[in-house]
Amino acid sequence: MKRNIKYSLILLAVLAQVSCNNWLELEPPSGLTREEFWQTKEDVEAMLSGAYSIMAKMDNLFFLYGEIRADMVIGDINQGDDQKKMAQNNIYPDNGLANWNRFYQVINYCNEIIKNAPLVQERDNTFTDYQLKGWMAEAYYLRSLTYFYLVRIFKDVPLILEPSETDDTDFYIPKSEEAVVLAQITRDLEENRNFAIADGYSTLAENKGRASKAAFDALLADIALWNFDYNKVLEHVSRIEANEDIVLMPSGKWFELYYPGNALESIFEFQFDMGKNQSNQLYGLTNRNSYNYDPSQTALEMFARLYAKELVRGEDASIKRYGDDDYIIWKYVGSAPDGNTIRTGTLQNSANWIVYRLADVLLMKAEALSQLNRYGEALDIINLIRDRANVGSIGLPNSATAYEDAILEERALELAFEGKRWFDLLRMGRRNNYARKETLIEVIVRNVPSTQKRIQAVKLTNPLGWYMPVHEDELERNKNLVQNPYYIN
Helix, strand or coil: CCCCCCCCCCCCHHHHHCCCCCCCCCHHHHCHHHHCCCCHHHHHHHHHHHHHHHHHHCHHHHHHHHHCCCCCCECCCCHHHHHHHHHHHCCCCHHHHHHHHHHHHHHHHHHHHHHHHHHHHHHHCCCHHHHHHHHHHHHHHHHHHHHHHHHHHHCCCCCCCCCCCCCCCCCCCCCCHHHHHHHCCCCHHHHHHHHHCCCCCCCCCCCCCCCHHHHHHHHHHHHHHHHCCCCHHHHHHHHHCCCCCCCCCCHHHHHHHCCCCCCCCEEEEEEHHHHCCCCCCHHHHHCCCCCCCCEHHHHHHHHHCCCCCCCCCEEEHHHEEEEECCEECCCCCCCCCCCCCECCHHHHHHHEEEEEHHHHHHHHHHHHHHHHCCCHHHHHHHHHHHHHHCCCCCCCCCCCHHHHHHHHHHHHHHHHCCCCCCHHHHHHHHHHCCCCHHHHHHHHHHHCCCCCHHHHCCCCCCCCHHHCCHCCCCCCCCCCCCCCCCHCC
16 A cells, blocks of 8 residues: 555445445446456556445444453443344344444455456556555455354355355355364465565555555464464564564553554554544544443453553553442543543544454463463563563463463453454363353353353353354345354244
8 A cells, every 4th residue: 555544435336336235346436347347456456445435434343343242342322232142142144233234334345356366467567466466465365364254153154255246146155164264364464464464554654544464464373263273373473573673661651552552562453544534443442431341340350450540451541430430331431542632633543453463463372372381481571561561470380271360361351352252261261172152151140140150151051052043134135154053943
């Protein structure tokens, strides 16, 4: 890209043609046919910008899928009915959050680029190999990231690697197993990583918002951790650690992660700027006037052990107290880089959505090390993150369970409300043939009203219920799809 991916977008005319109800439709602007549209490198750049744009506008979904079924967030009076049912694990195929429409919009845009960009190079002699391979690498990255979300949310999903250019029967394919999807995206990432940009967010402004080599490494590490391939996690994280452009933010500058964003610690984040009418949906979900989502009692208790004005991550950082007993999620609402000034006006909708940052991948590494019984090395990383947060070092017994619990809590505190918690709990619950399934159930049900605890515990007993159903509209449209087993009557 020639400039920041800020989503005012070259492709606005294309985006206007995308129906929320039919992601198969992707019409070029001005009534052009596809053959007429794919002529210049600017067309490829526009389509790539469109893919980034659609995915950025899913920031609310990343928050919801990653948080509301877990224990750190609680819905307030304005929480939607679909969200409320999801939080209660009272999910049916008519729930709007079971619709994967927007995920496949992103995938279809990426598939368009992967198929057509090489053809454009034949028509545009200014389209260099460097640009072609770099932009295609970004398309592969966004497609892979989207599929990684899909398998963690739905488990088995249709694996579509060609653009759906017409609404015909060729599109209607069955689901692929989770392992097949993960193998495909791992292969795509490994084959295209070297074509991604190398510079971190701290160096070149034009790279902000783009998937770099480090972003590839972070996603590969995350996939490997989900697959319990711990040596691969170490391999991928080591490349990030070797990147001198990416370092942990000092404690006093921790707030800069969330505003203005693109901090030294950042690896990949979706860009927002309200001043350019490119606003996130995070402020609307978490501000004190919306009454959509608040920190849960569990979150307050976890942070309460750390409360002190000078601490990073706790009160006046991740959460904020209003009055005697009112708290709100503060990361996306509140403090400016000085940690005291309140962001106001357009700045409140300008916080980026961070997909990966260094503290996240270092804790991935700690988890992998602990599962390999390399406890001392894992403890060094845990204490590095704690020291940055000004909460002091800890000691732990040499036990995989002790380390699993400590890392899970450290991730909950450090990455609070960043869309990680539910997937972290699922990873713990799935590990070693569901050996700690009961722990997952215990963690989740402590966050629900006493009248619902028993019902929730029963529902969570079956791991197939940890995934979302296929939406009824998709089942009606595609007769080759079958409902996820848990939701079959």
